[in-house]
Amino acid sequence: MTKYSGQKHFLIAVDCIIFGFDGYDIKLLLIQRGFEPEKNKWSLMGGFLQSGESLEYAANRVLKQLTGLEGVYLEQLQTFSKPLRDPVERTISTAYFALIDIHQYEKQLSHDYHAEWFLLKKRPLLIFDHEEMVKLAQKQLRYKAALHPILFELLPDKFTIPQLQSLYQGIYNTKFDNRNFSRKVLSTELLIKQQEKDKANSKKGAFYYKLDKRRYKANFQAFLNFIPNPDKLLR
Amino acid sequence: MTKYSGQKHFLIAVDCIIFGFDGYDIKLLLIQRGFEPEKNKWSLMGGFLQSGESLEYAANRVLKQLTGLEGVYLEQLQTFSKPLRDPVERTISTAYFALIDIHQYEKQLSHDYHAEWFLLKKRPLLIFDHEEMVKLAQKQLRYKAALHPILFELLPDKFTIPQLQSLYQGIYNTKFDNRNFSRKVLSTELLIKQQEKDKANSKKGAFYYKLDKRRYKANFQAFLNFIPNPDKLLR
Numbered sequence: 001m002t003k004y005s006g007q008k009h010f011l012i013a014v015d016c017i018i019f020g021f022d023g024y025d026i027k028l029l030l031i032q033r034g035f036e037p038e039k040n041k042w043s044l045m046g047g048f049l050q051s052g053e054s055l056e057y058a059a060n061r062v063l064k065q066l067t068g069l070e071g072v073y074l075e076q077l078q079t080f081s082k083p084l085r086d087p088v089e090r091t092i093s094t095a096y097f098a099l100i101d102i103h104q105y106e107k108q109l110s111h112d113y114h115a116e117w118f119l120l121k122k123r124p125l126l127i128f129d130h131e132e133m134v135k136l137a138q139k140q141l142r143y144k145a146a147l148h149p150i151l152f153e154l155l156p157d158k159f160t161i162p163q164l165q166s167l168y169q170g171i172y173n174t175k176f177d178n179r180n181f182s183r184k185v186l187s188t189e190l191l192i193k194q195q196e197k198d199k200a201n202s203k204k205g206a207f208y209y210k211l212d213k214r215r216y217k218a219n220f221q222a223f224l225n226f227i228p229n230p231d232k233l234l235r
Numbered sequence: 236m237t238k239y240s241g242q243k244h245f246l247i248a249v250d251c252i253i254f255g256f257d258g259y260d261i262k263l264l265l266i267q268r269g270f271e272p273e274k275n276k277w278s279l280m281g282g283f284l285q286s287g288e289s290l291e292y293a294a295n296r297v298l299k300q301l302t303g304l305e306g307v308y309l310e311q312l313q314t315f316s317k318p319l320r321d322p323v324e325r326t327i328s329t330a331y332f333a334l335i336d337i338h339q340y341e342k343q344l345s346h347d348y349h350a351e352w353f354l355l356k357k358r359p360l361l362i363f364d365h366e367e368m369v370k371l372a373q374k375q376l377r378y379k380a381a382l383h384p385i386l387f388e389l390l391p392d393k394f395t396i397p398q399l400q401s402l403y404q405g406i407y408n409t410k411f412d413n414r415n416f417s418r419k420v421l422s423t424e425l426l427i428k429q430q431e432k433d434k435a436n437s438k439k440g441a442f443y444y445k446l447d448k449r450r451y452k453a454n455f456q457a458f459l460n461f462i463p464n465p466d467k468l469l470r
Contacts, residue, residue, distance in 0.1 A: 002270070002271060002323060003270040003271075004246065004323050004324050007246055007283045008283070008284070008285060008286050009244035009245055009246055010244055010245060010246075010247050010284065011239065011242055011244055011245075012245050012247070012327060035237070035238040036237060036238075048242045048243070049243070049245065049316075049327075050243060051243050051325075052318055053318070054316045054317055054318060055314060055316040055327070056316070076313055076314065078311055079290060079311065079314045079329050081284075081289045081290040081291075081329075082289055083286075083287055083288070083289060088237060088239050089239050090286075092247060092284075092290070094314050094316075
């Protein structure tokens with residue numbers, strides 16, 4: 001007889017929140033739930049933890065099974081545990097999130113489960129507490145965006161200032177003044193102007209920029225400006 | 236027959252990481268585990284999730300039962316799920332953490348379970364993956380400290396610059412140059428100098444300061460300086 005015997009056991013699930021950026025808008029990937037309750041309603045990609053899996057492994061498996069996506073870096077967001085969050089049986093769910101370049105994963109996306117991109121701000125009603133999960137993930141994204149001057153994992157190799165502005169506007173769900181935005185971004189001195197222009201989206205065209213990766217790495221610390229080089233101190 | 240039937244169920248635990256500041260050092264609260272395996276080894280305060288409890292509720296209950304502490308604001312850190320993390324039976328554990336003013340909670344601390352404060356940098360070996368939990372919580376603290384110029388929830392109403400420096404030195408596990416530290420902190424213009432001096436810790440004494448809470452709130456944004464007022468935009 002140990003302290004372990006007689007303890008209650010629980011169902012554990014994972015839910016994946018996948019934000020995507022297509023160069024203009026932030027979108028959210030959703031599927032139609034394939035089983036009861038709430039069958040056919042829009043849902044995050046979720047499934048149960050199996051024996052022998054870590055949560056990270058389960059999140060990657062579920063995402064692959066339901067959408068075809070693989071190799072996405074999923075970050076653990078938070079574990080949701082309100083006793084009545086699932087009406088059938090109590091389930092504790094750990095949510096994972098990622099923000100990806102939609103074009104880069106386009107070909108992987110399977111349509112077997114009707115995974116669909118929705119404009120983040122025009123998303124349908126979600127089942128259970130998935131709305132709460134999405135809101136917390138958005139908040140997390142906003143903090144990340146404030147700390148990382150350029151969300152460069154997300155941008156194509158070369159991009160325009162209007163594209164970058166769209167990305168930030170999508171994340172903060174607001175409209176920035178074009179001139180101010182451009183001035184602020186260029187003042188970071190992290191962008192290298194290219195010769196070439198994108199003429200697809202305006203007559204005048206917009207110059208392409210590339211990120212100065214060396215500088216970006218060196219200057220990241222500038223944003224954590226109270227303590228000298230905190231990352232150096234992180235073990 | 237639903238998708239839910241036949242799914243594996245798991246033990247779920249919570250573990251509490253309590254950092255404390257006594258004005259000079261950052262400490263870690265530990266207990267001696269009361270049951271096998273690893274009986275009498277040093278451990279975070281942990282226990283199993285019960286039916287009907289949310290994880291937050293369980294974390295508060297466990298902390299109260301094992302240390303006497305109540306009313307501590309516990310923040311969810313991360314859920315740990317490596318299949319072999321507990322040698323007796325697979326257990327998924329959600330870790331919570333807090334940083335408290337040791338003096339403020341002194342009277343609540345019960346000695347029934349031998350809860351003891353250890354210097355963070357001289358802590359004993361911990362059971363299971365508790366060392367990994369503590370390291371992740373430290374990393375989280377460092378990010379918080381970099382974003383919040385003063386960890387004011389933690390300081391007494393009036394405090395000296397050397398006390399503040401000790402706090403930051405404890406969190407970053409490093410030694411700052413006294414003069415530089417003082418200059419940087421005062422340049423934030425968030426501190427109001429008091430008439431009174433603390434003479435207990437040096438002959439010359441050190442002036443007490445109070446936090447300018449109004450300014451602190453208004454200036455917090457300055458540290459998230461790329462996006463104008465991100466918090467305003469957080470829904």
